[in-house]
Amino acid sequence: MAPKQATRNKAITLKGSTALVTEFFKYAVNTILFQREVYPGDDFNMVKKYGQVVLVTQDLALENYLENVAARILQQVQKWILTGSVTQLVLAILAKDTRTTLERWVFDIKLVEPPADSKDATGKPEAEIQSEIRAILKQIVSMVTFLPVMQEEKVFNILAYTSESADVPAGEWVDTDPLAIEASKSQQVKMRSFSTDIHRIEAMVAYRYEE
């Protein structure tokens, strides 16, 4: 019984870890879009996930945009994570009219070096990973309390920082502006992180703050 347990614990593979990270990203994006009111709140539906209630969009167009159609954003992101060629995902929230960046939610994706003595190292239990993810999502929700209120209409944009050698589907992804906020006008808050055996996700938010 005991060895079986151990193997199951260790069973987090690259693919599994990638799926976990991608899924997390999906829920994180949904949570941010809801909490920051980028899309109207009525379009979101409550879904039980990670042992808590997460709001997920029901807007078909947005859902399609985020995941449904093959090779759309998340699927591509999953491929990149799988090959380790993506280092950072950024959800930028821009003002619709002026196109100025208001907030940047940054998720660093780092490959964790597998420990040398991986033979006896048991994997991180999934429950622990989930509780870390839960902590991040809760933190995103609680961020609303201090982030400046954005009055104007907003749009969002997802950026992927990839390595030079990453496979980029032609015509689907294009090089873009980093949509950075001027250093003098922005504040940054580091958020919690979570890690699987293979990936480590560090979250950070930068927001425009002018006196």
Next chain:
Amino acid sequence: MASAQKTPKTPSHRRVRSEVKTPLTPSLLSALNTVSLESPIKRATSSSIPLSDAFQRQASGGVIRKGGVESRLDVVTLDYVPPPPKSEVKRSRSTPVINLAERDRFITSRDHTLEVSATLDQMSLNVPSGSPTHTARLAAATGVPINRRILGYHLPPPSASSDTTLALQREFARPLYANRPGAIATSTGATTNKTRKISTQPERVLDAPGMVDDFYLNLLSWSSSNCVAVALEASTYIWKADTGAVVQMGEAPAGTYVSSVSFSNDGAFLGIGLGTGEVELWDVERGVKLRTMAGHQAQVAVLSWWQHLLSSGCGDGSVWHHDVRVPRHKVMELLGHNGEVCGLQWRKDGELIASGGNDNVVNIWDGRVGDAPIAGDAVATGNAKWTKRNHTAAVKALAWSPWQPNLLASGGGTNDATINVWNSTTGARLHTQTTPSQITSVHFAPHRKELLTTHGYPTNAIGVWSYPGLERVAEIRDAHDSRVLFSAVSPAGDMVVTGAGDESLKFWKIWDIPTADKSRKVSGRGEGVTKSGVLSIR
């Protein structure tokens, strides 16, 4: 214009024009370039240094061409020279002598490789020839890491499919566009449980011209002496169910209208609430007005009797108890609503009174009124025993159960359309049932464990629900042509009268009078006794 003069083919007029126009337009510039095309190549081939193929291509591509033009031109020309591909840059670096030899003296200070690396820097691409500190600073300033690409999806995110600006209004209007839920198979427009047979046709229809189509009013009452009072704008009529005779109870004062009618428990008196806030008291038998009780500042939308107490719910949210026997009629004031009070119901024993308002609140009050009058103009004020805020729309429908004293049923308006059943002792919500449409009134069946509701748009239905299961026993769809607004149960407990904005009263036979119960009733129970068998509308 050295090159132009060298070329014999150049027409003289073009030459003149080029000399006249000092600010160089791009078109002119290109003209000059085409004109001077021949000479630099000639010069290049005539030179003794051997040229690679690539360099010749470069030359014909226009890099060297500018050498033949005058100094003031080449500043502009540079802008039009596309940066050569990277591979060529390297090659040209390997043969710097040729480049230098080919250059005009005016541009020798410019280094091609530097220019290219500058443009590549602008494109956020890292160039090995660029200064490393500069690149690092650039990377730090722009937030672009080295050896990274920043990619964005080629399509912009979709805009929100729903518009937030009118979301609230749309929420309010949604019930109006609702599909008629649970479409019914039968053509009669009714569903009935198999165990029950409820006629979907009214027993009798009375015309009610001028009936006001207003949800907040209460214009229908059925007395224990088997009279139906109905208010049609300013007039109140009494239709005697025993004889079918109609008596007019007089008119409201000019300029106002009747907003509520209610029979006293014994059926001898009729309370009439007016739009101006007065409450009139009428003797039903003699057809005369006994008194007018003024004081309210807004329309009296609902009245409820308990013995000598006539309680009135007002548009300003207050509920007053009027003691109809004494000159100073206002004996108590209940303040607990922010919106118009449109539902008011005494419990049969007078212990409790329930009120519902346009502020979506249901209040349950202690019905006891202090004996001793308070000095001066002050009146006692009551405190709500329970305040329920579960409804999300105006609460007009209220009913106390006749067979279990602590049961109160309430029904909400358009946005709520929910029946809630409360325990008035513990304050608990016992049952909740969502219905397809606005609830305009609710009644407990006197002899059965059932509830009756009337509904507005879109179903315009009368619904019968079992209690406590709250399963639909029967439903009469489209009972009226417009929303069913008012209803009253007959004293015998088998008939229900409904009134609607389509200006008609309809009498429905919903329940049967159980024979055993009937005999018991004949033997006499305190109040609310009806002469059994009296009720024969036909």
